[in-house]
Amino acid sequence: MLSIDKMIDRxxxxxxxxxxVQKIISVASDPHASAQELADAIMMDASLSSKVLKLANSAxxxxxxxxxxxxxxxxxxxxxxxxxxxxxxxTYSSLFSSNGTEAINRKSLWRHFxxxxxxxxxxxxxxxxxxxxxxxxxxxxxxxxxxxLDVISPRMMRAISSITSAKNRTFLEAEKLLEIPPHTSIGxxxxxxxxxxxxxxxxxxxxxxxxxxxxxxxxxVVAIVHVAxxxxxxxxxxxxxxxxxxxxxxxxxxxxxxxxxxxxxxxDRFKVKVKKADEFLEM
Amino acid sequence: MAETIGxxxxxxxxxxxxxxxxxxxxxxxxxxxxxxxxxxxxxxxNWMAILDAERKPIKIYPNSSELNIGRFxxxxxxxxxxxxxxxxxxxxxxxxxxxxxxxxxxxGIILIGLSQEPRVEEIDALRVFSFLSSxxxxxxxxxxxxxxxxxxxxxTMKYLHSILDTFPEMVIVVSQEGEIVxxxxxxxxxxxxxxLKDEALKIAxxxxxxxxxxxxxxxxxxxxxxxxxxxxxxxxxxxxxxxIMNVTSTKELERLKxxxxxxxxxxxxxxxxxxxxxxxIKAYSETVLDSLKELDENTLKDFMETIYRESMHLENLLDExxxxxxxxRKALKLERRxxxxxxxxxDAVDSMREYAKSNGVKLEVVLPEGSLKANxxxxxxxxxLLNLISNGIKYSKKDEGESYVKVVLxxxxxxxxxxxxxxxxxxxxxxxxxxxxxxxxxxxxLTYEISGTGLGLAIVKEIVELHGGRIWVExxxxxxxxxxxxxxxxxx
Ligand SMILES: [Fe+2]
Ligand SMILES: [Fe+2]
Numbered sequence: 001m002l003s004i005d006k007m008i009d010r011x012x013x014x015x016x017x018x019x020x021v022q023k024i025i026s027v028a029s030d031p032h033a034s035a036q037e038l039a040d041a042i043m044m045d046a047s048l049s050s051k052v053l054k055l056a057n058s059a060x061x062x063x064x065x066x067x068x069x070x071x072x073x074x075x076x077x078x079x080x081x082x083x084x085x086x087x088x089x090x091t092y093s094s095l096f097s098s099n100g101t102e103a104i105n106r107k108s109l110w111r112h113f114x115x116x117x118x119x120x121x122x123x124x125x126x127x128x129x130x131x132x133x134x135x136x137x138x139x140x141x142x143x144x145x146x147x148x149l150d151v152i153s154p155r156m157m158r159a160i161s162s163i164t165s166a167k168n169r170t171f172l173e174a175e176k177l178l179e180i181p182p183h184t185s186i187g188x189x190x191x192x193x194x195x196x197x198x199x200x201x202x203x204x205x206x207x208x209x210x211x212x213x214x215x216x217x218x219x220x221v222v223a224i225v226h227v228a229x230x231x232x233x234x235x236x237x238x239x240x241x242x243x244x245x246x247x248x249x250x251x252x253x254x255x256x257x258x259x260x261x262x263x264x265x266x267x268d269r270f271k272v273k274v275k276k277a278d279e280f281l282e283m
Numbered sequence: 284m285a286e287t288i289g290x291x292x293x294x295x296x297x298x299x300x301x302x303x304x305x306x307x308x309x310x311x312x313x314x315x316x317x318x319x320x321x322x323x324x325x326x327x328x329n330w331m332a333i334l335d336a337e338r339k340p341i342k343i344y345p346n347s348s349e350l351n352i353g354r355f356x357x358x359x360x361x362x363x364x365x366x367x368x369x370x371x372x373x374x375x376x377x378x379x380x381x382x383x384x385x386x387x388x389x390x391g392i393i394l395i396g397l398s399q400e401p402r403v404e405e406i407d408a409l410r411v412f413s414f415l416s417s418x419x420x421x422x423x424x425x426x427x428x429x430x431x432x433x434x435x436x437x438x439t440m441k442y443l444h445s446i447l448d449t450f451p452e453m454v455i456v457v458s459q460e461g462e463i464v465x466x467x468x469x470x471x472x473x474x475x476x477x478x479l480k481d482e483a484l485k486i487a488x489x490x491x492x493x494x495x496x497x498x499x500x501x502x503x504x505x506x507x508x509x510x511x512x513x514x515x516x517x518x519x520x521x522x523x524x525x526x527i528m529n530v531t532s533t534k535e536l537e538r539l540k541x542x543x544x545x546x547x548x549x550x551x552x553x554x555x556x557x558x559x560x561x562x563x564i565k566a567y568s569e570t571v572l573d574s575l576k577e578l579d580e581n582t583l584k585d586f587m588e589t590i591y592r593e594s595m596h597l598e599n600l601l602d603e604x605x606x607x608x609x610x611x612r613k614a615l616k617l618e619r620r621x622x623x624x625x626x627x628x629x630d631a632v633d634s635m636r637e638y639a640k641s642n643g644v645k646l647e648v649v650l651p652e653g654s655l656k657a658n659x660x661x662x663x664x665x666x667x668l669l670n671l672i673s674n675g676i677k678y679s680k681k682d683e684g685e686s687y688v689k690v691v692l693x694x695x696x697x698x699x700x701x702x703x704x705x706x707x708x709x710x711x712x713x714x715x716x717x718x719x720x721x722x723x724x725x726x727x728x729l730t731y732e733i734s735g736t737g738l739g740l741a742i743v744k745e746i747v748e749l750h751g752g753r754i755w756v757e758x759x760x761x762x763x764x765x766x767x768x769x770x771x772x773x774x775x
Contacts, residue, residue, distance in 0.1 A: 032402075032403075032404065034402055035400065035403065061365065062364075063361065072372065075369070075370045075371070075372065075400065076369045077367070078367070078368065078369060078406070081367075125366045125384075126387040128385060128387065130411065130414050131410075
C-alpha cells in the first residue's frame with residue numbers, strides 16, 4: 001500500500017486548473033473585483049463561456065428571460081453562482097479527461113457531485129444560510145478525493161468497489177477495512193494545492209466527520225455539505241461507490257438546529273431541485 | 284469566505300451604523316426606514332419598494348413616487364421561488380430583487396432601482412442588509428404580535444373581572460397555599476364581616492385538600508351567609524372558587540312562611556281541641572236534660588263529673604291560649620311570693636296522680652328533706668310542673684312495659700333544679716331544638732291521638748325565663764326524655 005505522503009506526491013498526475021480557471025478562482029476570491037472582470041476571465045475560454053451561459057439559462061435556474069451575455073448572467077445570478085458554473089465546467093472536464101479505472105462510474109460520480117452541490121444549496125436555502133452559492137461549490141468538490149484515489153491507485157479503487165457493492169458498505173467503511181488513506185485527506189490536499197479557499201479544504205477534509213471543524217468559522221458549511229452528502233447517498237445509493245447506511249453526525253444536526261420536520265422538508269425540496277439539474281449532468 | 288464581505292472601511296462603517304439603528308427599532312416600519320437609509324448610503328438608489336408576502340407594498344421610497352410594481356411580477360416570483368438575490372438591467376436602470384426569507388418562509392421582497400451596476404462588495408452589502416432587516420423585522424413583528432396578544436389577554440381579563448364584579452354573590456379564589464388570589468368587588472365591599480373570611484377560607488382549604496365541592500353556612504348578628512366552594516385545577520395546582528352569598532332575606536322569608544304555616548295548623552288544632560270537650564259537655568248535658576227522670580243518682584253523678592272534668596279541660600286550654608296571647612304581647616307577669624317549693628312540687632304531682640293512673644303511668648317523686656324556700660310565682664311554677672308531667676304521661680309508650688314519670692327536686696345551693704324524666708317515646712335528635720318553639724309538636728300526625736295546643740312548652744320556657752332560669756332537654760328517641768328546669772333562688 002502507498003502511504004498518504006507518497007500518494008500526495010502523485011497528485012501532480014491529476015489535471016490541475018488551467019490558467020483560465022485559476023484566473024476565475026482568483027477573481028472570484030477578490031472582493032473588489034467587478035462583474036466585468038469575472039466576465040472577462042471566463043471569456044478567455046470560448047468553450048467555457050458558452051457552457052457557463054448554457055448552464056445559466058438552464059431549467060435549474062429557470063430565469064424568466066434569456067441571458068445572452070456573461071456580464072448579465074453575473075448580475076442576474078450573482079457573481080458567485082457564475083463562478084460556481086465555471087468551476088463546475090472545470091471539474092466536469094477534469095473528471096472525464098483524467099485516466100482511471102472502470103471501477104468507478106465517472107458519470108455516476110459526477111451525478112453525485114452535482115446532487116450534493118444542489119442539495120447543499122437547497123439545505124442552505126431552507127436553513128436561511130445567507131450565502132447559499134458558497135454551499136454549491138463546496139458540495140460540488142467534496143468528494144474530489146475519490147477522483148484522485150482512482151487516478152493514483154486503481155488497484156485500491158477496485159478493492160473498495162468490490163467491498164462496498166458486494167457487502168453493502170459505505171465508502172468510508174471500505175477504506176477503514178482496507179486501511180487505505182481516506183479520500184477526505186487526499187481530496188483536501190488536492191484542493192489546497194489548487195489554491196482553493198480554506199472553506200473548501202475543510203469541507204473536503206471534514207464532510208464525513210463535521211465534528212472536526214465545529215470551532216471553525218466554516219463549521220456550518222462543513223455540516224450542511226455533510227447532511228446533503230448523507231441524504232444524497234441514501235436517495236441515490238452507489239452513485240459515489242457508497243452503499244449501506246451512511247452515518248449522520250449528531251453534532252452537525254445540533255449545530256444546524258436541524259429538526260426532523262425541517263429535514264423532511266429539505267428532502268422534498270431536494271427531489272424537486274434534482275429534477276431540474278439535468279443540464280448539469282451532460283455538458 | 285471572509286474575503287467576500289466588506290473588508291473596506293466604508294462597508295464596516297455602514298454595518299456599524301445599520302446595526303446601531305436596528306438596536307433602536309420598535310416597529311417593522313422603523314426597520315424598513317432604517318433599511319432604506321442604509322441602502323441609500325451604500326449605493327445610488329433611484330427608488331425602493333418593500334413588498335410583504337402577499338406582494339403588497341408596505342413601504343415605498345421616495346414617499347410620493349408611483350411605482351408600477353406589476354411589470355416586475357414575473358421576476359419577483361422567480362426571485363422568491365429561487366430565494367435568490369439578483370439584479371436585472373431594466374431599461375436604463377438596474378433593478379435589484381432581494382427576497383426576505385426567514386427559516387425558509389417568504390416574508391416579502393425588497394425591490395431596489397439603481398442608476399448604475401453595483402459592484403460585488405456592494406451587492407454583498409445589500410444582500411446582508413436585506414437579510415438582517417428581514418430577520419429583525421420578523422422578530423419585531425413577532426414582538427408586536429406578543430404585545431398585541433398581551434393587550435388582548437389583559438382586555439379579556441378586564442372584561443371577565445367586570446362580569447364577576449356584577450355578580451350578586453361574593454366570589455373569592457383561594458390558592459393551594461390557602462391565600463386569597465382573587466376577590467370580586469362584591470367581596471371587597473361586603474365581605475368585611477367578622478369571621479366570615481376565616482369560615483370561607485376553612486371551607487376552601489378543605490375543598491383544596493379533598494378536591495370535592497363543599498357547602499357551608501355562617502351566621503353573624505342575624506345575617507346568614509351560604510358558602511359554596513368548588514375545586515379548580517389551575518397550572519398543576521388545586522384552587523377553590525368560593526362563592527359567598529348573604530341569604531338572610533331568603534332565611535327570613537322561609538321562617539315567616541313556616542310561621543304562617545304553623546299558625547294555620549295551630550288554628551286547626553286548637554279548634555279541634557276546643558271542640559272535643561265542648562262536644563262532650565254538650566252531649567252529656569243534653570242527655571241529662573232529656574232523661575232527668577230516668578237517670579239514677581250514680582249515673583247522674585258520673586255524667587256530671589264528666590261534664591265538670593271536660594269544662595276544667597276547656598278552661599285549661601283557654602288559660603293556655605290566654606297565656607300565649609299575653610306572652611306574645613309581653614304581658615305575661617309573675618306574682619312572686621316566698622313559697623316552699625317542696626310543697627309546690629308535691630301538690631302538683633298529687634293533682635296529676637289520677638291522670639297518670641288512668642293512663643297506666645307510674646308517677647314518682649323525689650323531694651329533698653325539709654323545705655326549700657324560693658321567691659317564685661307558685662301558680663306559674665305549678666303550671667310548669669303540670670305541663671311537663673302531663674307531657675310525660677301523654678307521650679308515654681301506650682302498649683309496652685311499665686311506663687313512669689319521675690319528678691326530682693334538687694337543692695343546688697344558689698339555685699334549684701327540677702327534673703322531669705320519663706321512659707316514653709322520646710324526641711328525635713333533629714327536633715330537640717324546636718320543641719320549645721311555639722305551635723310546635725314533634726309529630727303532627729299524633730295531633731289527634733294526643734291533645735294539646737302545642738303552646739305548652741313555649742309557655743313553660745317563657746315562665747322559666749321570666750324567673751331568670753333556664754330549661755333544656757335530654758332525650759333519646761324510643762327511650763324517653765329528661766327535662767331540666769333550673770331556677771335561681773334569689774331574685775336579682
Ligand atoms: Fe465522501
Ligand atoms: Fe460524497
